[in-house]
Amino acid sequence: MSRLEGDPIHDGEGPAGRWAVTGYAALHGLLFVPVLLVLVLVLVGSILTVVWVGILLLVGLLPVVRTLTGVHRNLAGRILGTHVPAPYLPSTGAPFADLRIALGDSMTWRDLLWLLWGATLGFVASLLAVLLLLGVVTLPVWWFGVVPLMRGRATVDRAILTIGRTERLEQRVQALARSRAMVVDHSANELRRIERDLHDGPQARLASVSLSLGLADDLFDTDPEVARRLVGEARSASSTAIGELRDIVRGIHPPVLADRGLAGAVSALALDMAVPVDLDLDLPDRLPAPIESAVYFAVAECLANTAKHAAAPRSWISLRHDGVLLRGLVGDDGRGGAHPDEGTGLRGVVARLAAFDGIVSISSPVGGPTVVSWEVPCASSSPRITLS
Template identity: 65%
Template sequence: MRSLVDRFFLCPSSTETLERRVETLTRSREAAVDHSAAELRRLERDLHDGTQARLVAVSMSLGMAEELFEQDPDAARRTVSEARAATSAAIADLRSVVRGIHPPVLADRGLDGAIRALALDMAVPVEVVGTLAGRPPAPVESAVYFAVAECLANSAKHAAHSQSWVELGHDGAVLRVVVGDDGRGGADVDAGTGMRGVMRRLGAFDGTMSVSSPDGGPTIVTLEVPCRLSDSSSPRTTPSSAPA
């Protein structure tokens, strides 16, 4: 009887539970806002230093070619060719920026297909196991996709591994993705900004990330996000995915 009384007084009340929940949501919202601001600054920097600079060079080259057409047609043609090459490079920059916002493969093929496509591009073999019976909400898809991409990139940079793997699953309420590698281990979440960014992305959706990485490996990163899956029979597409 006394244990029941003690439990009644020691357990947090519904008000305290709600207060903690509000505090958690406030922190995750602030982290999401900070992350969005950082991403916006990155996009602005990429556009300014990459695409804009190339387009300015194209404009200058075309201006020079216009002046040369009557005096030196051959030099004008060479200048136009250089401008055309710079235009192609600017288009490639823009495509890279678009992929960084929302990869077309993710919109077209869903999280399952996008992760499998990502695995094919890795230098070290990546085995993808499991399937998803539907598609998570688009913002969750994007967050989890970039989280997996960050984990695989970290393995490629630091793990000295021979193989990685990704396990996909959904239990009806929680999307669970496990990313692992057979490398040297010792991964430290606090050592860089990439994994902290992953935590902020997932935290915006009440998601979590846990890391097990003992010295000698393996490194296993578990990503969990509560969500429901929608019917995947009709893939969503975006204009950016259309062939150029």
Template identity: 60%
Template sequence: MPDTDPPPSRLQLTGYAALQVASVVPLVVLFVLWVAGGVLMVIWVGALLLTAVIPVTRGLANAHRRMASRVLSSPVPTPYVPTEGRKLLARLRIVATDPMTWRDLGWMLAAMTVGFAISLVTVVLLLGVVSGWIWYFAVEPLMRLRSTIDRAFLSPGTTDRLERRVEVLTETRADVVDDSAAELRRLERDLHDGAQARLVALSLSLGMADAVFASDPDAARKLVNDARQTSDAALGELRSVVRGIHPPVLADRGLVGAVQALALDMAVPVSIEASLAGRPSASVESAVYFAVAECLANIGKHAGAENAWIRVSYDRDVLLAEIGDDGSGGADPDTGTGMRGVMRRLGAFDGTMMVSSPVGGPTLVTLEVPCDLSSPRTTPCSEPA
């Protein structure tokens, strides 16, 4: 990550400046092609021209993002709206409505003028005997100024960030509502088909026992015994429903202990590297626990693996869980309702799920959830005691 690398030296900064000076020529060419493509959009030539220009422009902009990130020791994200898998006209429509497209064009103008002048001065100062002393003291502030200009154009503005945040929150809220409704339907179905049916049978058995108690005590005793077995089964199903809501092992032992318990039930050997200095909120624990459980279930059903592994850690306010196996690979999260449910559940906490599963394996699922950890000896502060 940029914020963990050592800051670039003065010579490296000057090298960045030289690259920026050299990039002015392709920037001018690309800008002219953008203008030409926009004018020629009335015919197919413009669309084809822009299709070729867009990835080159974004590649060059990303290179300047990386340089700015190194100089400023701060990440500069690449916030383009994805266009993969779209047809030509749909892809151009997305690019045209993406605010970052217009910020890129503004950056091109700034880079060809003010930015070019700053970078050129930085390079020229190094070449003179007298100016070399000026370069020694001026190279860092000059390059920070240039990188600040690049970041201002190449990062989403405040309005863009707020709009995207609203979109994400709207999507995750809808997913949470749908997921909650589905969970309620599942609980209702489990209670109706399981415990409720057994309780009805229990009531009938006790009623029949009461009816024959005086005339046939042996038959009544048998009915009472049947009722006791029915009540035990109903109690077991109720416990199963409760475990599906929030497993007791999760409440008692925390996420690490609950994940270890999941691994013990696997037919495949599972190695675990898990260590947390505290506990996340109960809702985050539950989301990550069920996500890990779904991944392990998929390994047991589909992977054909001989070994699996789980790593749970916490770094920089992010809870990280990695679940992998040495199976056949080819897992596609878009084709399984379980994995889509995991993504929706994690999305409610701004969490993400990434899947790497080439054909032939191995498969690695990475879960990341931003959260705080409470003291391991106390109840998480966001949950009632």
């Protein structure tokens, strides 16, 4: 599940003072011309949708509209001292498919409504805030009224530019449905993999053991030397089958994870890597077992990708728990270019963590570095382990 990100603001700052909000009002004024221009172009594009020109115009305007509303969403958050998120539906990268998604996204229509507000009454409010400062007679009005005026405008901006409780719940249900489908598919693939490994490995060897012991039983009276050789082969095959069974079981739930916890298990993974791995682990002694398992396999899969594909001289792992979220990161300075659509490994990481409402972010430009990071809701009251 990918993150639905808004424009960043400085979380934790209080509401802006009169000088700051006046500066933001002046910035609103500077942005009035592009807001008005985009509003006009959107209206023209809507009229021209009967021909291809209008559709192409709207496709080109969509990122511009979202950039403008993102700036004003950021300003509203700074004026109010709160975060104003932008929970757009995720895009696909295909222009016409993204247009269909955007047309079905309530945030798109909120953005268009805001363009009308921002080019009319919103602009008047910001212009008034600036003009009040410029007159000697109006200076007292500015002193006492500019903050309520701009907070009122920012409140309207926030109400239009972010979703309400009902829409948020709808998006939450959709996200849970997608993550459930991913988890079901991943679980089915894992079951098929285990079945295939058992069929191709231990099952075939145990069948060979049974055949060898049967032949040995028939030959003990007539050719004891051959019978003893067959028993020896059966013993060797059974030992190999036991080793393969252990590997399969270890792939389901590694014993080191049960014995040493997530920090110890990840440290063991790092020691098995052929390239140096820098560790930064700040974790409780124990976390809930399902989350430990999911994060362990996420780290293991990322390291396996590094070893197989990255050609990296070094890698690094960071796992930190703040009492509410377990944040993880696996990176390498290899060739980059990793993408979840080009293999099952990264998709498996996303699917495993999505089952726990985890958010995964993948950054892997060509030439590197590759960084896979995630956040998983996770609470624990056990003692902490810190490794650097």
